Amino acid sequence: MARLAAWLKYAVAALISLISVFPFYVLLYLALSSPSRAIANGIAWLPDFRFRNFADAWNVSHIGMAMANSAIITGCSLLLIVALASSAGYSIxxxxxxxxxxxxxxxxxxMMIPAIIITVPLYSLxxxxxxxxxxxxxxxxxxxxAMPLSVFLYTSFIKLLPREVEESAVMDGCTYFSAFWRVTFHFLRPVTAAVVILSGLSIWNNYAQAVFFLQKxxxxxxxxxxxMFFQKYGAQWNLMAAAAAIGLAPAVLAFLAFQQYFIKGITAGAVKG
Incomplete structure (x- = not known):
């Protein structure tokens, strides 16, 4: 009976994994397929590996410039978020x-207010x-x-750290501000990784507000x-999927780089608030 229960757990875990991975499989299938080849036209589960789609999508959609804009906005936003949210979390x-x-x-x-509700007053501002x-x-x-969630995560994580971490530095002559940045902040790598991944992915993939405020x-x-690529050139699914895959690559790489800290940061933020 115990063995059956264990197998059921593995089966459920495998099913959830397959459901989660399937959209990425479809994306890569379309990105590597010729225009005439699609799942709906037959039982072809492997693409014909047309890597030219990536070059065509890059040249046609000008996605390089768009990714540069996303990188500037995401990178600068994350610097602000980490600096301000960690300081606020420490104070709280x-x-x-x-x-x-x-x-x-x-x-x-x-955090309970949907961002779309404040779009009109934000546009006026x-x-x-x-x-x-x-x-x-x-x-x-x-x-x-991203500030509310980030401050909450930092606050919850810092509450788990012993006060002796920075009090020894204060006794040596540091102010609480310098003690935080010189000592305490080095212990915040797990929660910082969680903030960077959660906020970074949200900013990188933001469409609802970018469509209003970035019109050129x-x-x-x-x-x-x-x-815009889809609206301008029609349903060229293979090229659109290739463009989407190119844009998703930095997000996937960032997650892989920070994943060792991500779970620890999220778990600590949920334990104590």
């Missing part, structure tokens, strides 16, 4: 008080500060969107380039 975790508790509760409540079609405004917006073609990010 180490200096308990009604004000800090109110700040944390406000951030948690703001962006227009008034001349932020439409600019990198800096999109960077600030993406950082603000030269300012388009990766999701906008793929969408």
């Amino acid at each position: 975790a180490r200096f308990a008080g009604k004000f800090n508790a109110a700040v944390l509760n406000t951030l948690l409540v703001s 962006m227009k008034s500060i001349h932020g439409i079609n600019t990198h800096w405004a999109m960077i600030l917006l993406m950082a603000a969107n 073609s030269e300012m388009h990010t990766f999701p906008l380039a793929v969408a």
Whole structure:
């Protein structure tokens, strides 16, 4: 009976894995197939490995420029998120008080508000500060969107660290600010990895707000380039899949680079808040 239960667990795990991997299989199948070859036209489970699709998609969709825009927005946003959210999380975790508790509760409540609801007032604000079609405004917006969850994760993780970590540095003459950056921050690599992956993927794949605030073609990010490619050239599924695969590659590589810290950071953030 115990062996049967174990086999059932493995079977369920395998089924979930297959369901999760299947969309990526379809994406790569289409990206490596000729226009006339598709799953719907027969029982062909292997593509004809047309690698030329990637070069064609790169040249036709101008995805290189779009990925550069996405890299600038994502990279700068993550620098802001890590610097500000870690500092805020440290202040909330180490200096308990009604004000800090109110700040944390406000951030948690703001996480429940769908971003699409505030698009109209955000557009008015962006227009008034001349932020439409600019990198800096999109960077600030993406950082603000990711800040509540990031602060929560940092706060939860720092609460698990012993106070002696920075108190010894303070006794040696450091301020709490310098003690945090010189000592405590080095222990935050797991939660920083979690913040970078969660926020980075969200920013890199953001479409709902980028479509409003980045209207010029030269300012388009990766999701906008793929969408415009489909609208402009029709249902060239193989080229669109190739473009999507190119754009997903940096996200996959980033996850593989940070995965050893990711689970630890997420778990610690969920244990104690």
